[in-house]
Amino acid sequence: MAVGDVDGDGFPEIVTFLNTLSTNSDPVFALGSYGDQQLLTIRRDGTISKSWQLNAGNSCWVQFFPAPTIGDFEKNGIADIAVASDIGQGSCPASAGIVTLLSTGAPFNPGLNDWPLVRHDPRQTSVLLCSDFCFGAGSSQTVIAGSTASYTLTITPNDLPYQAAIANFTCAGLPTGVSCDFNPSSVTPGIQTTASTSLSISTTSGNLATTRPTADATRVFFAALFTAGTLGVLPIFAAPLRQSRRGCKLFAVLLLFGLLVGVSCSSGSGGAQPNPNGTPAGTYTITVSALGASKTARTTALSLTVN
Numbered sequence: 001m002a003v004g005d006v007d008g009d010g011f012p013e014i015v016t017f018l019n020t021l022s023t024n025s026d027p028v029f030a031l032g033s034y035g036d037q038q039l040l041t042i043r044r045d046g047t048i049s050k051s052w053q054l055n056a057g058n059s060c061w062v063q064f065f066p067a068p069t070i071g072d073f074e075k076n077g078i079a080d081i082a083v084a085s086d087i088g089q090g091s092c093p094a095s096a097g098i099v100t101l102l103s104t105g106a107p108f109n110p111g112l113n114d115w116p117l118v119r120h121d122p123r124q125t126s127v128l129l130c131s132d133f134c135f136g137a138g139s140s141q142t143v144i145a146g147s148t149a150s151y152t153l154t155i156t157p158n159d160l161p162y163q164a165a166i167a168n169f170t171c172a173g174l175p176t177g178v179s180c181d182f183n184p185s186s187v188t189p190g191i192q193t194t195a196s197t198s199l200s201i202s203t204t205s206g207n208l209a210t211t212r213p214t215a216d217a218t219r220v221f222f223a224a225l226f227t228a229g230t231l232g233v234l235p236i237f238a239a240p241l242r243q244s245r246r247g248c249k250l251f252a253v254l255l256l257f258g259l260l261v262g263v264s265c266s267s268g269s270g271g272a273q274p275n276p277n278g279t280p281a282g283t284y285t286i287t288v289s290a291l292g293a294s295k296t297a298r299t300t301a302l303s304l305t306v307n
Helices: 213-241 245-266
Strands: 002-004 013-022 034-042 048-053 062-071 078-087 096-107 133-136 141-143 148-157 167-172 179-183 195-202 207-209 272-274 282-291 298-306
Touching: 002 062, 013 062, 034 062, 034 078, 133 298, 141 148, 148 298, 167 195
Parallel strands: 141 298
Antiparallel strands: 002 013, 013 034, 034 048, 062 078, 078 096, 133 148, 148 195, 167 282, 179 195, 207 272, 282 298
């Protein structure tokens, strides 16, 4: 049998079978006896909510051991009941199996399916919410580019004690200039109901300080030396030329050239330049994954906003 809400009343029903031996009164095609199997849903007060006739298949009678399972197998939000039956005997050359899928027409509510399924599918039951383990990242974080956001990952294993190490933590969907670090990088819940690890997500500033004091000081020193030398040497050449108009013009041109070179060499020092590896502003969804006993990656998503 199975337990779950299959009539949409908000309470679970028992899904089971009524198997009776029946015969017919047909004078030509008389049957001594056959299995008349009905699929029943029984309410919590013992009354029958609904029933379905289970028919034969592949020219064989439904014989023994029908097994029901409740789920949304068509993924349309409607509760379904799947029945697997063993068929044989009669005119069947060999034993075979058949699956009947019934739609109840009622909304599917996995939270009321209190018995775990064989496959431990978290979509179909409220008992095993996660396969192997699950973990969450807490609330979203907002940081300024260049700062670090911190999260606490809470790990909840399905079964205790959980003796396998949960490791291989990774981040996916990281924007430019972002890195993540886990501490510790491996946890083993053991007999505890939960375990945790810290996640640090570091961002990169969008600006770079480009003062470069050593290089700029050297540049300014040589610029000043060049300008002083030019101003000191020019009068020597300009003295014999003071009597001519052409000599005065040459003196003025050389003086202006020396001043321009000094100014251009000393400019450009200091200030902030754009960083091509900086983290752009925006809200990002980062997927964190880890491996446990099943060796199948389990994931959780976290939100990071960068200003």
